[in-house]
Amino acid sequence: MRNKILLNKAYPVVFLAVIVIVSVVLLMAVNSMTSPIVKNMQVEEIKNTLRSIFPEMSQYEVDDEVYIIYEDDEKAGYAFIASGSGYGGNIDIMVGLDSGFGIKGVSILSQTETPGLGSMITESLFTDQFKELSASDIALKADGGKIDAVTGATISSRAVVNAVKEKMIEIIDSLEK
Amino acid sequence: MNDHKDRSNSKQPQSCHPQEQHVKDNKKSSSRFWKELAKGIVISNPVFILTLGLCPVLAITNSITNALGMSAGVIFVLLCSNIMISSIRKAIPLMVRIPVFIVIIATFVTIFSLLFEAYFPPLHKSLGIYLPLIVVNCIILGRAEVFASKNSVVLSAADALGIGFGFTIALIMISFLRETLGTGSVEIFGRQLFKLPGLSVHPLTFFISPPGAFLIIGILLALFRWIGVIRSE
Structure with a gap:
């Protein structure tokens, strides 16, 4: 059988x-x-x-790809996710804007850059440089902007800078309409 | 059925491990269990002796945390697929055995990947594409074909654990050297183990990049071969 x-x-x-x-x-x-x-x-x-970008956030609303941040029921700013491709894969960056469209803060959501080199883009030494800049100032110093690249990780740094800049211009355009 | 028997018999002498032939003696089974377990760690270490599955080894040994995550994946998949394949080995038709192995392996890899994503998201992210690529890791398919499809469930589990631990030890050695030399400090799951004073200021970042992986693996391979030569003399 x-x-x-x-x-x-x-x-x-x-x-x-x-x-x-x-x-x-x-x-x-x-x-x-x-x-x-x-x-x-x-x-x-x-x-x-x-919350790390807007410490006083009371709540937030999602509108398409823009997060609208409220502090005590008042609109305090916007946030969006920019993504670019770095040296080792995609980098996702959360960008917070204040109500005047200047950068309030930047935080790396995910990255797969080389540990010890490109991965330094997550550290505040790099991300804090974005604070209070407007879109036109966002570029590496080597490219005429105001941001110092991480030593030995120019590709990763440039990927973050370009992703933030492009998406920021796009989002501000759509918000102003 | 005759065809099945003939082909599997004619294959056995070609197998690289003569001791892997089916032994029906129950008295020996307990010592066989430990033998199969120990075998994978040194004398047929998958990385340093069999040199199988080197692609993920080169790619994810840039930190000990990654190495541990990858090893956990390989041990889980190897153990589950070996047990599964061994328990249905008599029913698997020879003609479709490779597709059957691959489906079983892919299922366990996906289960592991889903669980990893739910419970260890940062590690899941840093392993990236190398986690799903365990499906085509030749260590696992190799053990299914060479061992689990010809041996009892208990021995197959021992083989899986042995090879899995061998893989883990190899990965830890490589990643420990690369992380120490390349960043000057060692972190496990975000907790710092130690930091070397000089090296952490001026790390030899060469070792964290892909060429460093080749160099470290080459040196360790040579070391293992050298020990093997000394022992056989």
């Missing part, structure tokens, strides 16, 4: 199909278990980053 099943020509196909179905069911189960946790965490992470 056992041999009869194993020798059947359709057996390999049926076997593979069963394996695939079992694994798909398994993956669906795991995914439905973890996806709410992942989603929650992303919201929490964005909230924490916004």
Whole structure:
């Protein structure tokens, strides 16, 4: 009986199909278990980053890709996520603007730059340079702007600077309309 | 069925590990378990002796945290897929065995990746593409083909743990050297272990970049071979 099943020509196909179905069911189960946790965490992470830029934030609203920040029910500024590609992959940057469209603060959300070199872009020594700058000043000093690149990580630094600048101009345009 | 037997028999002499032949003697099984476990750590260390799966080894050994995350992934996938494949080994048709192995491995890799994303998001981010690439890591497919598809569940689990620990030890050695030389300090999960006074000011950043990985792996490979030569003499 056992041999009869194993020798059947359709057996390999049926076997593979069963394996695939079992694994798909398994993956669906795991995914439905973890996806709410992942989603929650992303919201929490964005909230924490916004709070680090706007310490007095009471609440925020999401309008398309712009986060509108309120302090005591008054509009205090805007925030958006800029992304550029650095030396080792994508860099996502949260940028906060005050109500006059100057930069309130910048924080790196995610990056995969070289540890010890490009990864220094996450440190406040680099990100604090963006504070209070307007879009026209945002460029590396080597390119005529006001920002010092991280030593040995010009590509990573330039990626952040360019991403922030481009997205900032785009967002300000859409906000002024 | 005859065809199945003939082909698997004719293959065994070609296997690089003669001791991996199926042993039905139950009395020996306990000592066999430890033998299979120990084998993966030194005498058939997947990185330094078998030199398998070097792509992720080169890429993610730039910090110990990454190395530990990657090792956890490889041990989990290797253990689950070895146990799974070994327990259904008699039902797997020879003709579709590789697709079956790959589906099983890919399933466990995806499960691991999903769990990692939910519970260790920063590490999941820093491992990036190398986590899903465990699917095509030849260590895992190699163990499925050479070992798990021919041996009992218990021995396959021992083999998976041995090879997994061997991989972990190799990764920790490489990443420890690279992180120490390349940044002058060592951090594990954000907690600093030590900081060297001179090196952290002027780190040898060469070692953190890809060429440094080749150099360190080459030196360690030579060291392992040298120890092997001394032992065999």
